[in-house]
Structures are given as C-alpha cells and as structure tokens.
Amino acid sequence: MSSLSGVDAPNNGLPPGKVAAFNTADLLRRALAGTATRAILAVALALLITAILILIAGKNPLLAYAALLKGAFGSLDRIIFGLNKSTPYILAGLGVALCFRANVINIGAEGQIAVGGIGATAVALSGLALPGFLLMPMALVAGAACGALWAGVAAFISLKRGVHEVLCTLLLNFVGVLLVSEVLHGRLGEQGAGFPQSPLLPRTTWLPKLVAGTDLHIGIVLAVGAALACHILFWRTTFGFRLRIMGASRNAARYVGISNMRQTMRVMLLAGGLAGLAGGVEVLGVHYRLIEGFSAGFGFNAVGVALLASLNPMAVLPAGLFIGFLEAGALAMQREVGVPSSLVFVIQGLTMVFVLCALGLRGERSKV
C-alpha cells in the first residue's frame, strides 16, 4: 500500500552477462548510492527554496547559511553540541526506519521519547542504594522499557482493534507529552522551581563524558552502536528478512507464514525501546533532569531522519547528524544574523516532502 517500504535492494539490473559479485556489501553500496543522491538533491532543493524565503525576509541567505555552518562546526564546542543534539534523533530514527521498512507507520517517537524520559528519571531519582555504574544503566534500561511499553500500547490498540497505527501513535504522542507535565507537577516535580522540572539527578546517574572536560557524552557511541546493530539485524538476521518481506507485501508475508501481529508488535517494541533510550539519553546526558517539553519536535525529526536515510539503518547515522547539526547551526544563525531558527522546520519539511515525492515517483518506475 505504501510507497515507503518498497525501497529495498537494487532495482536496476547489471548489463546481462556481467554477473556481479554477490554479497551484502555490494548490495548495500548500491542501495546507499541511491539514498545519498536522493537525500542530497532533496536537501539542496530545500535549501534553495529556503534561501528565497530568507531573501524575502530581507536578509542575505549566503550570510545566513555561513552563520549556520559556523554555528554548527565553528568550534569544538559547537561540534560537540551538534553531536549531542544528533544522538536522540539517530536512536529514535533507527526505530522509525525499521518500522517503516515493515510498513508499520509509527510516528509515535515523540511520546515514546517523553515516556522514556519519565522512566529514566524515575529510576535515577528512586534513591536506590546502588552504585552509579549500576543505577545509570538501569535508568537507561527503564527509559527504553517505558518507551517500548508506550509503543506496545499503540501497537496493541492498532492490532487488536484495527485502528490505523498512524492515529494510535499520533494520539498517544499528545498523551505521552502531557504525562511528562503531569509527573512534573506531581511526584517527580521539583518543589519551588519556577519551571516544571524534576530535581537535579544524582551525579552518579549522569552519562559519562566521552571526552573529559567537554559536554560530549557517551550517547553518540550508543547511537553508532545501535545503528550498527540495526543494520546487522535488518540485513543479516531472519528477523530483518521477515521485516523486509512484510514491508514489501502483506500478502507475501502471510503466504510465507509470517505472523503480522507478532512481527508488528516486535518491531514496534524495538522502535519504542530505541526512542525510550533516546529519551533517557537526553535526560541523563544533556539536562540531568526531566524538563517539561524536552521532547518537543524529536518525534518528527526521527521520522525526517529515517526518510532522509531512505530507511537504511546505516544511513540513519549521517542523516541524524545532518539534522542535529542543522538545528545546532540554526540556533547560532538566529543569534548572529537574526534569521529565525524556525526556518529549520521549513528546511526539514521541504526535504521530507521532496524525498517522499522521489520515493513515490520511483515506485511508479518499478511497476511498469
């Protein structure tokens, strides 16, 4: 049904007679080549249109983009800021990519991240008399578990009651985000703070720094590891093979004997777990506390990252970095040149529309 999940292995055969080496690396290289072309074109087009908008607003787009670049990569601190920003997008984007691959349109990362943040905070503040090296991972696991639970609820309603998963995940996003506000005004809230937030978490539960003396936490390592793991899971395991069949055709999956219910549930739990982990990383690595609205926009970015990567797990890594640095740079651009950072949404929205159009049009060629 969807033009999304049909972005599988290679489309175009080699010239007859020339039989290429048959291996995954080759396959992946060619899949990624298409991905990269598509992504670069979409981004370039989006930047071009955005430049016109900047012109209309009476600013110099070149200066604005220069400020954006400088803001993203201008100093070590900026780069670290960008890396930290990318981390949750990569983690959650991986889950979204796998779901879309299976033609399960999960757009609930936002709520899953929010609830994951609650889980991590609750464990970190639980006062359990445990050494930090245990409590911190436990908090992360709790985050992942809560995110998975949230995704599981959506999947359950969708599968059992036949409600489209888009609506389930979408509606639960609002509930999940409100749940953060609710706990911050209740059990997890800090008394007397001017802003809805939790007390500062114990230092032992903070994510360790990757480079001492900087803000760079180990989240990015987790993200890279997760991308690698998802890549292997998708291309080298029977689980991934089932996802690919399911995404290509529900009828074929049924014919082969794949249980739609079980497989959907699994991939949703996995995606929810990754998103929940992203929430935990954000709380334990960046804010050191739960803050109202900390997940705002993350869910959408996760979808954007997955699409920009054409749903290739390994490509989620550069796509996530791109979006992360784009946002980091945009904040600087707003400061330096006075171009509102909301422009980033425009760039992202346009990029996504272009990628989606390209995927849709490609779907036609394959059918002829």
Added chain:
Amino acid sequence: MLEMRGIRKAYGAVQANSGIDLDVAAGQIVGLLGENGSGKSTLMKLLFGVVSADAGSILFKGQPLTGHGPAQAMAAGLGMIHQHFTLVEAMSVTENVMLGAPDAGPWLSPRAMAQRIVEESAKYGLDIDPDAIVDDLPHGRRQRVEIVKAILRGADLLILDEPTSNLSPSEVDGLLAIMARLRDQGRAIVFISHKLDEVLAICSDIVVLRDGAVAGTCKAEGATREGLAKMMVGRDMPPPVARAPSAAGRNVLHVGQMALVEDGIERLAPITFSLRAGEILAIAGIDGNGQTELAECLAGLRLPTAGGIDLDGHDVTLAGVGERTMRGLAYIPVDRAMTSLVTGMSVSDNLALRDFDRPPLSRRGWLERGSFAVRASEMSQRFAIKMAGPHVAARTLSGGNQQKIVLAREIGRHPLVLIAHQPVWGLDPGATRFVIDQILALRAAGGAVVYISSSLEEVMTLGDRIAVMQGGRLSMPVDREMADLTQIGLLMAGDVGAIHSDAA
C-alpha cells in the same frame, strides 16, 4: 462503422502491434482471436484511448479518432468491457451507471436512471436490479452491469475483452444471447477471445492476430477450429504433453470433512478427498467458488472450522505454514505479483522465501548468505531462470521467469504434495508449457499435486482425477477416462443434483 489502418504500438523493445488493420460494420460481431500476448488487448486499448498509438489511423462512424482518451472514445460511441470490471463495488448498480453517463446535469436523478436501467435491461434480457450493490452480485451479473453501463452511455460499438473467461457454460450461453440481441438492434461488437467454439458460434467475421500482426481474416461460415487454431499458433498445434500412466502410490494427503465458515458465511462445505503419491487431482471451477479458500486451508493460510487434514500420516489441521512446509507441502498461489513473489526483493531472496528460517539458509536467526548464493546458482541453472544475476530484483524479470522462481522454490525442494492454483495464468505458451512439464516431472518423481484451474483444457490435460468446485462444494473426483465434459460443465454451472461432495 470502424476502420483501423496500420496500427503500430511498441512497449520498449516489444512490438505489440505492428501494422494492424481492422474493419467492423454496424450490426456485425467481429471475433478477434489470438493467444496471450498476440496484441489483441493492446489493439483495443489503442482504440479506446487507454494508450496512444505510435502510428496508424482510426476512423469511427466516418470521424477520425486521434489523440483521444477514454472519455472522447466513449463520447464518440465506443464502449469497452474489460476483463477486469471497472465497477465501484461499494456502490449500487444505478450509481455505477450514473458515474459514466455524460448527458446529465450536475444533479443526480437516481430514480430516472433506475427506470432506464430497467427498460434497457428488459430490452436485451439483462435482468438487472438497479438497486443492488455491486459487491453482492456474482461475476456474470457484474458483466451485465458493465454492458448496460456502456449501452446507456450510447455505445454503438462494444468491445468485449475475453468476456467468457470467468463464466460458467450456462452464463456463456446467456451472454451470447445478449450479444445477438445487441447485434440485432444494430450495434457492432468486437468479441475478443481465444475460445474457438464461442467465436465460431456468434461471429460473422473473424480476425486472427499473431505476434502483433494480422495472421488472417475469414468468414465464420466455413471456418474450422483446426484452421483457426493453426492460424493462431502459426504452426501445427504442439504435440499433447507426454505423460506416463500414473503409478498408484501410497496415500499422502487426506482431507476429511474439512469446512470453513467465515463471518457466518459457509465458504467451504465439508470437503473430503484423498491424494496418492504420483497423482494429480485437477479441480475445475469458475473463479470465486471457494478455490482460494480450499487452497489456503490446505496451505495453512486459513484454519478450517471443521474437519481435518492429514499430510503423510501427520495431522496438520492446525499446523502453521512453517510446519506444513517442513512436512513437504508446497503451494503456488494464484497471485504472482503480490503473494508468491516479493518483486522488490532479489531473486536469491525470493528463492529463500520458504525456508530462510532453517538451516542451511540460516542458523540461530543468522542468515547464511553463502547458502543463499549456492541455492540461487543451483536453481537458476536447473530451472533455466533468465536474469542478470541473483541479486537483481525479481520485478526486473519477465512473467515467465518470475513464475520459474516460484516453481524452483516450490518444486525444487521435491515436495510430497504441491498445491498449484492457476499456475499458468497470464503466461505465454512457452512458459505455460515449461510450468506444465515441471508439474508432470514432479508427478513422475512421485509427487502428488492438487491442480486448481478455471480452464477446462488444463484440467483435462493434467488431471489423473478430476473434480469440480462450485459454491464452496467439491464434487466427487472421477478418473479422467471417466470424466464427461458435459457433466463437468453442468457441475461448474451449479447443477446441484450432480454434486456429491460428501460421498468420497
């Protein structure tokens, strides 16, 4: 009324029509004969404006038709009845007819339209209820809705594309009678078919297409089946498939009182039959009479609500697809593009679709890519699959080669029992022959086959025993030698007196 001259159309490198002439006069039924892929459908799509021609001219009622779409074609007085109906199933007959009526204003007048449907229906003996929802109508009735749609749109020339392919013998007779009435009222008809008897029965003139060109034209009067068949194929008919007499093997499949009820509707009435090794049970029947349900119950895609299935001594009534596959069951479903193949995945992945979760293709959840490659090269040789390489997407292959992938996967593992549902549907003669030969080879090697098809010809060629499916019931299988075509025809048409589903 219609003059087509020098029509050409190429799809890529394939010349679908290479300079075709066709003439039809008012009050005339012209038969357009030809095998699959001979260019019949392309020619009619060009006429109707669904695709545009590369060269040639069309003169209809004295007016040239060029660069037209379906809308202009219909306005000019052409009506096409596709093999796959273009009806909105959720809507009523009246709504479907109103959808295409050009002369009405912006407001619908369903009552007036219903009245006109009743009138036309009476005039041509169509017998249509204008208030019926299309979803509830059987295939033959839907065809009549299409006809009344075309007539009310003012079609003077009707194109009927393989209109009898899914009709029971009595429904065919009904359709031919309607066609005769249409002709007598002065309308012209192009009757596309590959069934010689029907063409000979109703047409005045016959045009035979082969490889995109006119192979010959003749009057129906005086034409013979043999002559037309030779014209169609371009050579003498291929020798009938060679088959050794079936060696009676042991029982490998036993289905006992298997029934299926879904949403309160009885899809399968209790069905009982046995199948021995080296035997083909061919099941004839018009599509949509429970064949899919039967095949899917046997294959494990649906669970029967009563009765049991015994596969080689194991009760597999409630077993999943995986277990049945392991016990030696293979299944070729009717739908190649969406079900038995994942066209977006590579050939080697498609060859692994059935047993990727078992050694040697995977161990403990890890895919063994090496084994995938070994299987791919083995099977592509054994089944002569033409492709650029095992890694190309299955969709890049031709229909025949796609079906070879399915055959390689299902037959290549020497199944005990093969369920084959319309396995040659839409294939060209060469590919059809290949599939038939493979199925016969499996039989010779001791495999048992349930062969389901709506083509009587296939059923009579392949079956050691023959049964008919109608309304979810299976008639008692009879030996081929004993099979009587008339009785099979009656069974297909739903002559309940001839059914003995529980007797076996």
Added chain:
Amino acid sequence: MSMDIAAMADLATATIRIATPLLFAALGGLLSEKAGTFAVGIEGMMLAGAFSGAISAFVFGNVALGFALAALGGAVTGSLLAFATARCRADQMVTGLAVNVLVLGLSSFLLRGLFGGRAPVIRLTPPAAWPSPWLSDLPVLGPVLFRQPAIVYLAFLLVVPVALFLAKTRAGLILRAVGENPEAAFAAGSDPVRIRMRAIIAGGALAGLGGAVLALQEVGSFTDGMTNGRGFIALAAILVGRWTPVGAMAGCLIFGFVTALELRAQSWGLPVSSYVMQMMPYCLALALLAGISRSARLPASIGIPFIRH
C-alpha cells in the same frame, strides 16, 4: 438547580464554540478522504489558515478578508500536499506530517521575518455574537444555539451542502468513486489524479477556515503552532463519524464537549489534575476509534496512489 442549568448552558455553548473550528477541518478532511487521500495534513492546513487569516486581518484590519485569505492559505497548503501525494504518489500519511511541520516552521518564520525579526503582537477583536432573530429568544436552547458568532452558524450549515454534494451531485459521485475505485472512475472518463487534487485543495480551504475561526474568533491572535493537534482530533472525528458529514459533526461535538468539560473542570474544583483533563480528548478519540473501528468501512482505495497504466 438554576445554577446547574446555567452551567449546563454554558457548557453547551462552549461545546459548540470549540467544535466549530474542528467541524470546518473535519468537513475539509472528509472531502479529501472520500476521494482517497488520508487527511493527516489538515493540521498544517488549519495552521496555515490561522496564520494567513490572522496576518491579513491584522494588516488589512478586516476580519472578513481575514477569513477569505485563511481559506486561500489552507488551499495553497493543500495544493502542495495534493501535488506531492496525487501527482508524485508520495506516501500520504508521512507527507501530511511533513507538510504540518513545514507550515509550523513557515508560519513562525514569516511571523518574525516579515515583521523585522520580532513577532508582532496580534490582537484582534473577535467578531461579536450574532443572535439570530426570534430563535435566540427561545428558552434555554435560544442562548445556547442561536447567540453564536456568524461563522459558527456557517460551520454547522455547511454540513448540509457538503452532504448534498457527496450524495446528490454528479461531482460528488465521481469524487466518491475515485476514493473507492479510481480505475472505475478513470474508465468512466474522469481523471482521478485531478479529482483527488481538487478534493485535497478544497478540503484545505475548509480546514484553513477552521484555523481562522481558531485565530480570529476564539483566541484573537496568532501564536506558533496554535492548532496544537486540533487537526488530528478533526481527523479522529471523521473516523468516529464513519466518513459522513453528519457523523463528522457529531464527532466534533463530542470532542468539543470533552474539551469544554476540561476547561470547566478546573473551576468546578474536580480532584483531577489539569494535565489529565487535557489528555481526555486524545484518550477519548482512541477509545472511540478502538470501539468502532472494526465495523467502519474506509473508502476502499484510500492511501493507494492512482497509477495510469
């Protein structure tokens, strides 16, 4: 007792008021979905309408012009979505989502970009209530139903022409046929792609009006992302109403009632936190969808792009 009646009347008035923007959006989304396109983008179209409505009313000082340009803003957003999904066959759900964010960013950017780096404070006087003669004097019902602003009447009156259009006109029949079986509509001489595009764009105009009601009537200003999920609630209302205009209206009234209840619950001092109350519309939407979905019948070809062979 009289206190209770006053409270009930107040609640009913608020329900109708809150349901109004939802109803515009739901009717717009219904057109799009009936023609075979999931209306996930109505959130963005509403926001575009709210933005263009508020800005033009602010700049030109004319609320009527504001409403007109709001419809235009929604339609322009709709045409982008229509082009992407119908022409380019982009995935309907995710494209809708992308357009939502695009509009969010664009409106926020333009608000600041056009007014010299800082968002202007838009203060608008909402059009006054327009009591309909005689009817507004009816006891109890009168003040509730017939002392509303003109745009509220328009929203509820619009249900009738939309329903008539779908059921009784040739264009409506073709639109429904495109949503059910575009091949059949194509064979009947219509262009399904063009019809889907028109339906989305017309739906966008309606959703834009809904956004304008929110900005011009309810709030009296524009703030970033002010639709805040209302488009999705309207979407749920379409489903709850089983793809009929009257059903969608009922759905919007249900969600309007829950929101009205939520706003009033605090003043009544219920022992439920405001956040839990805010979750109510979403939870209710889920519960209703879970309750009805099994038997609901979607337009058969919704979500499937039409490809001419």
